[in-house]
Amino acid sequence: MNLKQTGPWIEHSGPDADVVVSSRARLARNLTGLPFVNQASDTQRREILQLVRSLPFASERGEGLVWIDLQQSTSEDRRLLFERHLVSRQFIESVSPRAVAIADDEQLSVMVNEEDHLRMQVLLPGLELEEAWRRAVEFDRRLEKHADIAVHPRWGYLTACPTNVGTAIRFSVMLHLPGLRLTNELERLRRASNDLDLAVRGFYGEGSDSSGDFYQVSNQLTLGVSETDLLATFVGEVVPRIVAYERMARDILVERSATLLEDRVHRALGTLRSARLLGIEESMKHLSRVRLGIALGLLPDVPLGTVQRLFLEVQPAHLRRIRPDSIDDTALEPVGEDRMLDDERTRRRRAALVRHELGG
Amino acid sequence: MNTKCDKCDQPAEVHEIDVEAGRDVHLCREHAVEAGFQVPQSAPVTELLTQFATMPPPGEKPTPRRAERPTACEHCGATFARFRKTGLLGCPDCYESFARQLEAVIARSQNGANAHVGRVPDRSSDLVDLQALRRSLIEELDRAVASEQYERAADLRDRLNTLTADEARG
Numbered sequence: 001m002n003l004k005q006t007g008p009w010i011e012h013s014g015p016d017a018d019v020v021v022s023s024r025a026r027l028a029r030n031l032t033g034l035p036f037v038n039q040a041s042d043t044q045r046r047e048i049l050q051l052v053r054s055l056p057f058a059s060e061r062g063e064g065l066v067w068i069d070l071q072q073s074t075s076e077d078r079r080l081l082f083e084r085h086l087v088s089r090q091f092i093e094s095v096s097p098r099a100v101a102i103a104d105d106e107q108l109s110v111m112v113n114e115e116d117h118l119r120m121q122v123l124l125p126g127l128e129l130e131e132a133w134r135r136a137v138e139f140d141r142r143l144e145k146h147a148d149i150a151v152h153p154r155w156g157y158l159t160a161c162p163t164n165v166g167t168a169i170r171f172s173v174m175l176h177l178p179g180l181r182l183t184n185e186l187e188r189l190r191r192a193s194n195d196l197d198l199a200v201r202g203f204y205g206e207g208s209d210s211s212g213d214f215y216q217v218s219n220q221l222t223l224g225v226s227e228t229d230l231l232a233t234f235v236g237e238v239v240p241r242i243v244a245y246e247r248m249a250r251d252i253l254v255e256r257s258a259t260l261l262e263d264r265v266h267r268a269l270g271t272l273r274s275a276r277l278l279g280i281e282e283s284m285k286h287l288s289r290v291r292l293g294i295a296l297g298l299l300p301d302v303p304l305g306t307v308q309r310l311f312l313e314v315q316p317a318h319l320r321r322i323r324p325d326s327i328d329d330t331a332l333e334p335v336g337e338d339r340m341l342d343d344e345r346t347r348r349r350r351a352a353l354v355r356h357e358l359g360g
Numbered sequence: 361m362n363t364k365c366d367k368c369d370q371p372a373e374v375h376e377i378d379v380e381a382g383r384d385v386h387l388c389r390e391h392a393v394e395a396g397f398q399v400p401q402s403a404p405v406t407e408l409l410t411q412f413a414t415m416p417p418p419g420e421k422p423t424p425r426r427a428e429r430p431t432a433c434e435h436c437g438a439t440f441a442r443f444r445k446t447g448l449l450g451c452p453d454c455y456e457s458f459a460r461q462l463e464a465v466i467a468r469s470q471n472g473a474n475a476h477v478g479r480v481p482d483r484s485s486d487l488v489d490l491q492a493l494r495r496s497l498i499e500e501l502d503r504a505v506a507s508e509q510y511e512r513a514a515d516l517r518d519r520l521n522t523l524t525a526d527e528a529r530g
Contacts, residue, residue, distance in 0.1 A: 030452060032452060033495075034451070035436045035438075035450055035451040036448065036449060036450060036451055036452075038446065038448045038450070039436050039437075039438050039448075039449075039450035039451060047495070047498065047499070050498050051494065051495060051498060054494060054498065054520060054524055055524070056524050056525075115448070137479070140479075141482070144481040144482065149481050150452035151480055151481060152452075152455055152476075154474075154475050154476065155455055155466070155475075155476055156476025156478065156480070157476075158452045158455055160448045160449055161447055161448055161449075162449060162455075162462055162465055162466050162469070163447075163466075163469040163470070165455075165466060165476070166470070166473070166476045166477075166478065167476070167478045167479065197471060221470055221471055221473070222470065223466065223470040223473040223474075223475070223476060223477075224470060224471070224472075224473025224474070224475065224476070224477055225473070225477060225478070226477045226478035226479075227478045227479055228478075229477075
């Protein structure tokens, strides 16, 4: 599989990067005349794949989208796509015919045969939801020029799960909220989000934990609210409020326990720069503190982009792709996801990588 | 129709007119396939089972409630019971088949909203035809490859590529 070492977008920090890591717009679309994926036979699923692949924009000569057939890829590659936020967990765990088309810059990707025939996402660094939406619509327009999309006069875009009908759009922002966690304010955020029909999830979306203090906030409602109104609420109210809330929590921490905070940040960096064995959870925890330290101006010499990239590179499949000679001599043989253990060799390799990147 | 196959005693399933010979041709499924006719697939077993399961027992008239609320989608055979279990519908037509039940489900999950507001595709009238053409070309190509008719497959692939290039331009 010909993916770059890390998502090219991840190192670029966008607007409000101290809190907002990335913005995403995802559209679900289904073709008419075919059953939804869950009801389709494998033959029909292959037909859907071929149909989508034959569309002008999806072909390799079209728009530079790379087509990856998941049935023909290794479990390590599938896991890499998942760690990169290009496909869902459900998608890599399935065994039926499915594929993902990915743009060269990885900002646009299309899952074919996930829960819906097509799930296209635009993923941008920082708070750039409007731009993500603009690009998603641009792509959607090209799609509907060539494919007949299932739409209902009353229910709008039809989806396999009726809770997604209407706009069938999911806006989400990935937020770094160590301040709210350290001040025990996360529960209030969850309750407020619930009242606003927003979902709060972990680093890897549905069912994942909030590893590294990352939280993904997304809309739940897709019916009765237009995309532009939803976007206006998200960009104009919801995100700025959470960002302000997190910054306030950080200010309180600095005001009340500056020394303790500095100590934690520097200890975290110290650990990352000198540890010889690093577990995944431990890495995420320390990287989160270092990220907070950078945002607070405590670590002027550590680039945010490097830390941002490390959040991905310490993940099991990413770690396996790094050329061994570039950081250490530990050779890790390719294994299936079930065997991607956090064993000693893996932890040694991770520690070597982090030391190399953070100048330990 | 109770016509027998021209070549055996099985009931004929394919009825064609042989223009050159100037006579009718009746063939059973097996002999029709042998003679190179495209025989439509019978309904999938699951669909038959669903139809069977939703049929009222002999002698019992369907109740109006049953008639109002179908338990299986006519188009894809998915049942509402399956939807309750998985949360997923079988095809776009399920939205019509289970219209009454879904109204409540959707309203509950969407804060009471009952109609779409926002973007809809700018449809062009010949789109459906193009998609159908593309599908039939792909199906034919599959068949050609499966039966090792490589020249025909190459020809079909060219037609598909031309269609793609035309669309890309238009």
